[in-house]
Amino acid sequence: MSDKELSLEEILAAGQDEQSAVSSDYQSGFAAVIGRPNVGKSTIMNEMLGQKLSITSPKPQTTRHRIHGIHTTDSHQIIFVDTPGMHLGGQKSINTYMNRTANSAFADVDVVLFVVEAGRWTKEDQAVAKKLQHLELPVIVLVNKVDKFKDKQELFPFIQQLSEEVKMDALIPVSAYKKIGLSDIEAEVLKYLPKQPPIFADDYITDRSTRFLAAEIIREKLMRTLGEEVPYGSTVEIERFEFDEEEGRWLINALILVERAGQKQIVIGKKGELIKKMGTQARKDLIHLLDARVHLELWVKVKENWSDDARALASLGYDDNHSR
Known part of the structure; x- marks a missing residue:
């Protein structure tokens, strides 16, 4: 990884x-x-x-x-x-x-x-x-x-x-x-695996990047925190993912995309309480994933009908190009 x-x-x-x-x-x-x-x-x-x-x-x-x-x-x-x-x-x-x-x-x-x-x-x-x-x-x-x-x-x-x-x-x-x-x-x-050398090096746990896993962790908090409708109209895009050597921490900026303005308000919550809660939960898992301190910033943006737009999906990583 x-x-x-x-x-x-x-x-x-x-x-x-x-x-x-x-x-x-x-x-x-x-x-x-x-x-x-x-x-x-x-x-x-x-x-x-x-x-x-x-x-x-x-x-x-x-x-x-x-x-x-x-x-x-x-x-x-x-x-x-x-x-x-x-x-x-x-x-x-x-x-x-x-x-x-x-x-x-x-x-x-x-x-x-x-x-x-x-x-x-x-x-x-x-x-x-x-x-x-x-x-x-x-x-x-x-x-x-x-x-x-x-x-x-x-x-x-x-x-x-x-x-x-x-x-x-x-x-x-x-x-x-x-x-x-x-x-x-x-x-x-x-019983069904062939006799052959390992396909991946023994220090790999996945073929996905830590950047991808970070986006998934944030999306999990959306799924677990919000109601029935909003999570299916939302996704997460990582805009910044870098390690600051001087500060000794990861700097992660993530964009939560929703399809309607009403969903944006739901994600943010009253006085920003919900997005703060999701950010706190995600940060804990990210620290565990990256084994380092993490500074996480979340924003919410409306991107109408992203889930029904093939081009938008591809740009967000929903494509068939990730091969094993």
Whole structure:
């Protein structure tokens, strides 16, 4: 992870020296984490990595981009591909982008982790299952949030339904919240990873830049703090991201874009209380991410219909040019 996005070629070059000393039994490969919105995909990946990489919130469609989380040990490297939730409806350009990004996760991966919510099967789950029928890839179904059921026997009818609905190679009950079943996921994924040297250098946790992660941290605070409507009409653009050697701190200026003037007032809050609260929360996470002091400034700007403007989306980083 660095201040800038790296091409795959640059990342591979960074790991070439390490690969020569790797055992011939070493395994590495990609595991796509898919499912409908709000089933816990990002939380599962964060727990597998042992650190927070993808942002989370109780609201659906929190994840908007494809993010690679890299889990490296002495014997294997699993690259988890976290994706936006596959969803029905939503005709804006950003919805099209998110669904396209989610679908692209199937390309060149070794195994698929299909996350569903224990006891709940929706039309969106059904749509994802239908896509899996045509894939020549191993599928591991992760039944998340099993901690909601005190009597696990109550899950049997649901699991039976899953076996009829989904073409799968394995099923694992998990709870990202309670950290149940995580080691089982890793063991099952390794059954399908090829023997090959690590794809990324062992000090990489993601192929995304710290600048990108900083914007995501701020957007998470928007998702968690604001009501139902505003977060979906907002995004974050980092305008300044630099380290001041003299002061020994990061200087970060971020622009919160909303689609309507009324949303701007909501984000700012009465006497600026809400934006101050979000800034304080984001700064704490940024200090943890950057391991240094942080000076964060937030502004809010109206950019009408940015979420339905393909050109505006591309300029804000919502494009297909970020490859692994």
